[in-house]
């Protein structure tokens with residue numbers, strides 16, 4: 692069984708670049724540099740766009756008034772636009788009852804189904820008005836509860852870039868693409884989404900990122916290819932179950948921020 696698992700893993704290797712906290716106000720210098728880098732290496736990242744950012748920390752960054760033109764430009768290049776919350780403001784404590792058990796504050800987890808539906812609807816309406824197609828979502832601070840997933844499904848969104856595991860998987864009618872590490876890090880196997888916050892980066896971080904891209908240039912995959920890797924075969928489920936257990940117990944080493 693282990694030999695087959697090993698073979699399976701080597702055939703299923705890839706890194707999906709996920710950038711968080713893309714909003715009108717952000718570190719545009721680094722975003723522009725990243726775009727040049729992605730184009731050079733033909734990488735199609737997933738961008739977590741905040742449709743109506745009210746996060747005071749993010750609002751301190753420079754603003755682009757033609758933000759939505761820029762987002763449409765990314766979409767036209769085949770980059771995947773994901774909804775990353777509505778306002779990016781945390782107004783509930785999860786009390787560690789969030790779906791992944793990370794704890795912390797949340798914009799969604801702990802709110803009533805109606806509130807969550809309203810927030811998702813408001814965000815989606817902004818994207819629709821701006822002609823941005825949304826099929827996937829990830830919540831600020833990785834915090835969800837069952838109502839979040841039910842609210843998303845109500846609007847036909849059943850893809851989430853978050854979760855535990857070495858491979859994308861399906862649970863509760865939702866397709867999850869795991870995101871495990873805060874810093875850029877390439878696992879020797881599995882399909883992983885990175886979590887990148889350009890807003891907190893110094894020049895040195897960007898240089899490291901450039902080196903990471905160059906070194907792993909043959910391992911990047913796009914969002915659609917990551918989703919295609921889902922299967923519910925026995926080896927697959929065994930592996931993801933195992934990883935989940937290991938990672939949960941090692942949670943302290945996974946330094947999250949969203």
Ligand SMILES: [Zn+2]
Nearest residue numbers: 711712831949
């Ligand atoms: Zn965020």
